[in-house]
Amino acid sequence: MAEDYYNEVAVFGLGFVGLPLALCFTLANCRVVGVDVDAGLVQEINNGVTHHHEQYRGFPIQEILRQELARGSFKATTDPEEALSRARDIVVTVGLPVVEGEPDTRPLTDCLRTITTGLKPGDLVLVRSTLVPGMMRRLVKPLLEESGLTAGRDFYLGYAPERIAEGRAFEEFVTMPVIVSGVDEISRNEAASLLQIITRAETLPASSFEVAEAAKLVENISRDVSIALVNELSALTGAMGINTFEVVRLANSHKRVKLLQPGPGVGGYCLPNAFRYLAPVAREAGIDLQLMAAARRVNDTMPRRVADMVIKLLPVPPAAARVAVLGLAMKDFSSDSRESPALKVVAHLQEAGLAVRAFDPLVPDLYPFQVGSLEQALDGAHGMVVLARQQGFETKNIEVLTRFLDPSAPFVVDTKNVFGSMETVPAGLRIVSI
Ligand SMILES: NC(=O)c1ccc[n+]([C@@H]2O[C@H](COP(=O)([O-])OP(=O)(O)OC[C@H]3O[C@@H](n4cnc5c(N)ncnc54)[C@H](O)[C@@H]3O)[C@@H](O)[C@H]2O)c1
Known part of the structure; x- marks a missing residue:
């Protein structure tokens, strides 16, 4: 017997x-x-394969995907026709990549044009992508209305920016409060009703698209700025010879202080791009976003600073040196290496002439300098730099370090405090925290 489904949904964009x-x-x-x-991606997904590192209630996304494919409740396609003819709820997750510093609207506009070919009276289009403020009203709505249907009259149009963190997607779809806006109140309510199928958290109404768009960006920018604060601090604590992580830990014991952790930079799709999305709007309004721009610069200089720390510790000239990298993901416990600061550190090291071997158990094998184990990365290297945390990167690895690193003057540059707080360090091994 055919299953009774609650709603028929089309999701455009099958990324993170x-x-x-x-x-x-x-x-x-x-x-x-x-x-x-992406036909290759669609084929992989339909074969039950994904490189995402997500899980829900103990089940990995790969298992959930295979189960839902088998149940017939999910399939992926490059052909929008069937999706649009069947679904009344159309969800857009296609983003705005940044090309030469500017948001590129082409993937999103292509997606919206595709949707116009099958948009029906009574449909809901719910956009979840992160947008430049003003884009729902000035770009998304007019493009969808090229279908001949009017938003608010013939179809519902909502915007609810996605707020999940990669690695916690399932949990946060359910538990993270959702900001919801609409072209009018009915559209906003329709969007909220769709979201309430999956969320147990509050749906927070925004009075306009622009408020929802700006709220999403400032969330990301607040993290970028906060990380810049501790990254800048780390330059000073480094010069003072004190441990940044210890300073942050102690300062955070104050009830009203919540510093984030320093690191090798800020990467990924979301945090650095938020400023790039806001910058054109600020330019148009004649507003100088001084603090946000400065934070971006501070975070952008981190990979260079980390590479310089490594080069300074080398016992041999850079061209004769070999270094191991632990962690390539753009943030801890992630498989995503897009815009990863770790890749920038590697590039700086290679430019300086160093040979680099990097190990990350989650990042798919994409780069020529990747190796399959910590031991392979370390073997004969003069030192190691830790750039992202992953499960299994623990202080117990210290024994492996001393066994495999070149014994002349082995060192670890630790941007993630994996080894930095160890009380006893093997003789001869130098550990330098960011
Ligand atoms: N990744 C995150 O953690 C995260 C968190 C919150 C919000 N966001 C936002 O969500 C959006 C999506 O991010 P993501 O990380 O999933 O991006 P992604 O690059 O992983 O996925 C986007 C997908 O859209 C597909 N695509 C491109 N053009 C298309 C079209 N015309 N029709 C259909 N599909 C098309 C791409 O092939 C890709 O698979 C972005 O706006 C991002 O800023 C991302």
């Missing part, structure tokens, strides 16, 4: 947000067709 979001809807007993322009 779209795929787990689609599966979250299927787990809530909706039937979902996922549409993506």
Whole structure:
């Protein structure tokens, strides 16, 4: 007997947000067709394969994907026609990549044009991508209305920026409060009703698209600025010969202080791009975003600073040196290396002439300098630099370090405080915290 599904949903974009979001809807007993322009990705997903590092209630995303494919509640396709003819709820997760410093609207506009080909009266289009403030009203709405249908009259149009963190997607779809806006109140309510199928958290109404768009960006920018604060501090604590992580830990014992952790820079799709999305709006308004721009600069200089720390500790000239990198992901416990500061550190080291071997158990094998184990990365290297945390990167690895590193003057540059707080360090091994 055919299953009774709650809603028929089309999800456009099957990336880090779209795929787990689609599966979250299927787990809530909706039937979902996922549409993506990347034919290779669609084929992989339909074969039950994904490199995402997500899990829900102990089940890895790979298992959830295979189960939902088998149940017939989910499939991926490059062909939007079937998705659009069946679904009344259309969710957009296609983002705005940044090209030469500016947001590129092409993937999103292509996606919206595709949707116009099958948009029906009574449909809901709910955009979840991070946008430049003003874009829902000035770009998304007019483009969708090229279908001949009017937003608010013939179809519902909502915007609810996605706020999940990679690695916690399923949990946060359910528990993170959702900001919801609409072209009018009815659209906002329709969008909230769709989201309430998957979330147990509050849906927070925003009075306009622009408020929701700006709220999303400032969330990301607040983290970028906070990280810049401790990254800048780390330059000073380094010069003073004191441990930044200890300073941060103690300062955070104050009830009203919540410093974030320093690191090798700020990467990924979300945090650095938030400023780049806001910058054109500020330019147009004649506003100089001094603090946010300064924070970006501080975070952008970190990979260079970390590479310089490594080069300074080398016992041999850079061209004769070999260094191991632990962690390539753009943040801790992630498989995503897009815009990863670790890649920038590697590039600086290679430019200086060093040979680099990097190990990250989660990042797919994408780079020629990647190796398959910590031991391979360390073997004969003059030192190691820790750039992202992963499960299993622990102080017990210290024994492996001393066994495999070149014994002349082995060192660890630790940007993640994996080894920095150890009370006893093996004789001869130098550990320098960021
Ligand atoms: N990754 C995160 O943790 C995260 C968190 C919150 C919000 N966001 C936002 O969510 C959006 C998506 O981010 P992501 O990380 O999933 O990006 P992604 O690059 O992983 O996924 C986007 C997908 O859209 C597909 N695509 C491109 N053009 C298309 C089209 N015309 N039709 C259908 N599919 C198309 C791409 O092939 C890709 O698979 C962005 O706006 C991002 O800023 C991301």
